Amino acid sequence: MQDLDFLEAQSVYILREAYKLLGRLGMLWSIGKDSTVMLWLAQKAFFGHCPFPLIHVDTSYKIPEMITYRDKVAAELGLDLIVHGNREALATGMGPQAGRLECCKALKTEALQQVVRKYAFDGLIVGARRDEEGSRSKERVFSERNAADEWDYTRQPPELWDQFKTDFPKGHHIRVHPILHWNEIDVWRYIRREGIPIIGLYFARDGERYRSLGCAPCTGKIKSEAASLDAIIAELEATTVSERAGRAQDQEDPHAMQKLRKAGYM
Amino acid sequence: MGKGADPLKLVVAGHVDHGKSSVIGRLLHDTHSLPQGTVDRVKRIARETGKDFEFAYLLDALEEEQKQGVTIDITRLQFRTQKREYIIIDAPGHKEFLKNMVSGAADAEAAFLVIDAARGVEEQSKRHACMLSLLGIRQICLIVNKMDLIAYDEARFTAIKEGMNAFLASLGLMARDAIPFSALRGDNVLEPSPLMPWHKGHTLIQTLDDLEAARRPDQAALRFPVQDVYKFDERRIIAGRIESGTLRAGDEIVIHPGGKKTRVRSLAFWRTEDEKTEVRAGESVGIIVEDEFFNQRGEVISHAERPPLITRSFRASVFWLGKKPLRRGNRYKLKIATRAVEVVVEEIFGVIDSSTLALDNRAQELSLNDVAEVELGSQEALALDLFADCRALGRFVLVEGYDVAGGGVITADLSEEAAPDGFAHGELKARCEIFEEYHYNVKEKEIKKSRRAPEVYTLGDALPLSGKSYAYPDFFDIVVMRDRIAVSVREGKVTDIIPLEEYRYGGLPVLNGRGFAFLVRSGADWERCREEFTDARPKDEAALSARWLHFGAFRSIPFADGDWEI
Structure with missing residues (x-):
């Protein structure tokens, strides 16, 4: 069991480094548990404030409850929220029928690129965790993306002693990963300890729940009776099934996520 | 901080192809730490690409890593034994990816150094050991992998262990443990292997649980x-x-x-x-x-008590990962804790080949993967610590262009005010550290050094011969080898300061510049001792000290509740 105080302290440190050292900064908020924890951590880091906008990349295929929940929370907290979809791709009928990876590329990767250009972001705060899947385990805390938003994972610079990459050419941007060192179960233990409000889709109804949230056509539920935080934590302590087993795009190719992420996917 | 302990961070290092990823993969597999379906999925990939399954594939997640069978970048993963949790960092062993190895090892508390039983100690085995030493990692265990390839031969294992230990000793390190192992066959993972009944030591899992977790320095000086x-x-x-x-x-x-x-x-x-x-x-x-x-x-x-050093000039051990060489006079951005400042390389004191530890005194530049002692200077005053006193304020990175190109740890303050005690007589000068006080801090369980405001002694000066942790006689000689100066002390006073070449052994106790007694009883002893020290390379220092010096002759290490203020 990792010490939650330490996880929190490290994430707060990373968020403060990003805020001080990168220029225009935005934080991706997918409504899921990880980015909701990040929003909470930002409020801890900045004493009740969130000094940068949140970004939701809306593919139009999201589970409908996510959108309702998003708008409710944004209004309650008075968040500066940017909602962006790749309208050109949607206009041509882009969807999972075109191929899952094609769809992810157009509606998530390209949509994200459009946001980065439109707002000239120097830094994007993303809730990736090393334990999610293999290519994320190779990530740096401050990870550079070139002018084409590509991740050159074979030539990452050294990152040691919390001295992060803050020097980069104009037009590149940095993906900041404040919860890279957290595990799935830590996220849930922290939500329970802090009493963080979380979307209801994670809690079991009729013997099923979502373990990971995404687009409705590509996100499966798992069989579960876990209807409370305690039950979810107990379930995770016992499981040997990986978190993203319900995410169809990951199964398309043994290295699907690596390829998506190289091209700029979150 | 409470509620659950931090996981212990362990880096697995060693030469390319000696099987670092395989050792970890085997450990995860045998402790049932892998998600369901991982082994099946990886076996499927291996079959589809026409290769035999290897435990390393469980870790090498990138397509390029699996295709080339080589770890490119570090993988961090978590793992739990009955005793505690671990973060295991799989470091690449290829020379080209040393920067990734350093990234992974930088905040580790312990290291497994994996050595191929058939191939023995190779270049990166040594280079990684050197980096671990520089990064301040003191707990090192040797994992001699692929014992199946040498028919589980005890003599070969012992030879590898002793060879690597000799190298570690020259870095001032000693392996805590050495395990004969086979990732492929699963020997000495959880249970002692029946194929190696001669091995009376730990299994891999016991070695792991035997490591000591670093404690947060909350009793130390506030920074x-x-x-x-x-x-x-x-x-x-x-x-x-x-x-x-x-x-x-x-x-x-x-x-x-x-x-x-x-x-x-x-x-x-x-x-x-x-x-x-x-x-x-x-x-x-x-x-x-x-x-x-x-x-x-x-x-x-x-706090007002125990402030950091304030200096514009310091000495550091630096490792260089940049493509362009580090040269005297070059300027870099130095980042230390939250401070960023321009520094200039004032001096290069000698470049060490990190795989042989050979010192090149004349080298005036550091190439990729070199290690050196350098002097760095800044126009602005900096608040910092020696690495031995405070890790966070005693280490830094150097940025060239857009990237971190090197790092280092601070070994000495070189500002004027920080000059150590000394002896001086005309042109003859020597550093003197015989009045440093040693103590064992029982709270932090570490030996610490402290010292008074520096003084310079010359002919006729009386010396403060008894302190809290030393008591020198009234008659003795001091030989400061590195400054090649000898000092005579008679009736507690400095009576002579001469060049080393003119010094003759006269039967009185001879101390070195730190107050350790030379183990010499005759003029012949002394001549041999002096010659050996004169010819020594830095890597020989520990062995020479063990042969010729006695710490406890006039010094002791008393217990203390906290750090001494002198």
Whole structure:
């Protein structure tokens, strides 16, 4: 069991480094548990404030409850929220029928690129965790993306002693990963300890729940009776099934996520 | 901080192809730590690409890594035994990826050094050991993998162990443990292998659980580097992380390097549930101070007692990962804790080949993967510590262009005021550290050194011959080998300071510049001792010291509750 105080302290440190050292900064908020924890951590880091906008990349295929929940929370907290979809791709009928990876590329990767250009972001705060899947385990805390938003994972610079990459050419941007060192179960233990409000889709109804949230056509539920935080934590302590087993795009190719992420996917 | 311990961070290092990833893959497999379906999925990939399954594929997630069978970048993964949790860092062993190895090893508390039983110690085995030493990692265990390839031969295992231990000794390190192992066959993972009944030591899992976790330095001197200053509302909050020590509301503090003093009015929090009046090492905090000076990122807050060093010039052990060589006179951006400042390389004292430890005294530049002792200087005063005193304020990275190109640890303050005690007579000068006080801090369980304000002694000066941890006789000689000077002490006073070449052994005790006695009984002994030290390379120093020096002749290491203030 990792010490939650330490996880929190490290994430707060990373968020403060990003805020001080990168220029225009935005934080991706997918409504899921990880980015909701990040929003909470930002409020801890900045004493009740969130000094940068949140970004939701809306593919139009999201589970409908996510959108309702998003708008409710944004209004309650008075968040500066940017909602962006790749309208050109949607206009041509882009969807999972075109191929899952094609769809992810157009509606998530390209949509994200459009946001980065439109707002000239120097830094994007993303809730990736090393334990999610293999290519994320190779990530740096401050990870550079070139002018084409590509991740050159074979030539990452050294990152040691919390001295992060803050020097980069104009037009590149940095993906900041404040919860890279957290595990799935830590996220849930922290939500329970802090009493963080979380979307209801994670809690079991009729013997099923979502373990990971995404687009409705590509996100499966798992069989579960876990209807409370305690039950979810107990379930995770016992499981040997990986978190993203319900995410169809990951199964398309043994290295699907690596390829998506190289091209700029979150 | 409470509630659950931090996982112990372990880096697995060693030469390329010696099987680092396989060792970890085997450990995860045998302890049932892998998600369901992982082994099946990896076996499927291996079959589809026409290869035999290897435990390494469980870790090498990138397509390029699996295709080439080589780890490119570090993988961090978590793993649990019955005793505790671990973060295991799989470091690449290829020379080309040393920068990734350093990234992975930088914050590790312990290291497994994997050595191929058939191929023995190779270049990167040594280079990695050298880097581990530089990064301050003291717990090293040898895993001699692929014992199946040498028919589980004890003699070969012992030879490898002793060879590597000799190299580690020259770095001032010693392996805690050595395990004959086979990742492929699964020998000595959880249970002692029946194929190696001669091995009476630990299995891999026992070795792992036997490691000591680093403790947070919350008893040490307060170091609170300013990260940022916020004014989101009516509060003006100084934000940062406590790197060492403990800070309480109401404490008087000093802000370095300017030296302004103020008091902590209160600690700042978002939610009332989080409020407290004391914060410790490792915590990210905000404070509100009584006097609103202009504060900025990079300043260091301490208590008035035990301040950091304030200097513009220091000596450091540096490792270089840059493509362009580091040369004397080059300028770099130095980042230390939250401070970023331009420094110039004032001096290169000698470049060490990290795989042989051969010292090149004439080398005037560091190439990729070299290690050296250098002097760095800054136009601005810096608040810092020696690495031995405070890790967070004693280590730094150097940035060239857009990338971190090197790093280092601070070994000495070179400012004028920091000069050590010395002996001087005309042109003859020598450093003198015989009056340094040693103690064993029982809280931190570490041996520490402290010293008074420096003084220079010349002919006729009386010496302070007894301290808290030393008692010297009234008649003895001091030989400072590195400055090639001998000093005679008679009736407690300095009576002569001469070049080493003119010194003759006269039957009195001979001490080195740190107050350790030379084990010599005759003029012949002395001549041999002097010759060996004169010809020594840096890597020989530990062995030579063991042969010729006796620490306890006039010195002791008393126990102390905390650190001594002298």
